[in-house]
Amino acid sequence: MLHLGVNYRGKKMQLEQCAYNDATFRVPDNNGYQPQQICILGNSSTFGQCLRTTLDLNEICTELQQQGQSACCISQDPGRFVCNYTYCLSLDQCQSVNDSLEKNMQQSTKQLVGCHSLFLHVTPFAEIPEDNQLGFIVGLLKLIDKSISQEMKNGTSTKIRDD
Structure with missing residues (x-):
């Protein structure tokens, strides 16, 4: 991908x-979503974990x-915006x-x-x-x-x- x-x-x-398991958006995305210090991968990984x-x-x-x-x-x-968010999910999916x-x-x-x-x-x-x-x-x-x-x-x- x-x-x-x-x-x-x-x-x-x-x-x-790298991508990081860290959703901390400085500004809202186009849908108004603005997470702060949330794991992108939920409880499956630690906050801030690096995926390569x-x-x-x-x-x-x-x-x-x-x-x-x-x-x-x-x-x-x-x-730590949409690019990281997308990449983190993609790398996690590849690992699976x-x-x-x-x-x-x-x-x-x-x-x-x-x-x-x-x-x-x-x-x-x-x-x-x-x-x-x-x-x-x-x-x-x-x-x-x-x-x-x-x-x-x-x-x-x-x-x-x-x-």
């Missing part, structure tokens, strides 16, 4: 490494930069799918594809034009495909939560 959101102050395309993407963002970002996408960086902080796949792998000799999630904060078009952002996203999707294909060859496991 690839999620996108705009960082209105952003200068680079930010690959978000299973993708190797260091490798992906380095390759993007080598392809001329110099406006790429890795971020550890998606904020991956846990289920792991159990099925023990009962089967078939190789199953794991679930991956990434949040990309893009810049305003005034900072990086739309066509350049679309090219970046196409390149990113190709590198994600390459990374997942390599993972399947290596039989690498997927871990999302920091312990």
Whole structure:
């Protein structure tokens, strides 16, 4: 899953490494929802717990930069608004799918594809034009495909939560 959101102050395309189980909105969302210090995942996890993407963002970002996408960086902080909220739920869902796949792998000799999630904060078009952002996203999707294909060859496991 690839999620996108705009960082209105952003200068680079930010690959978000983490999401946090923390719904503390500085302002209300479009529906007027403004939680304060609430666990996004309910009672299933601790407040503020970090969930990480299973993708190797260091490798992906380095390759993007080598392809001329110099406006790429890795971020550890998606904020605490709708972007973080969405990413946290997505990473949690991927972990559930991956846990289920792991159990099925023990009962089967078939190789199953794991679930991956990434949040990309893009810049305003005034900072990086739309066509350049679309090219970046196409390149990113190709590198994600390459990374997942390599993972399947290596039989690498997927871990999302920091312990």
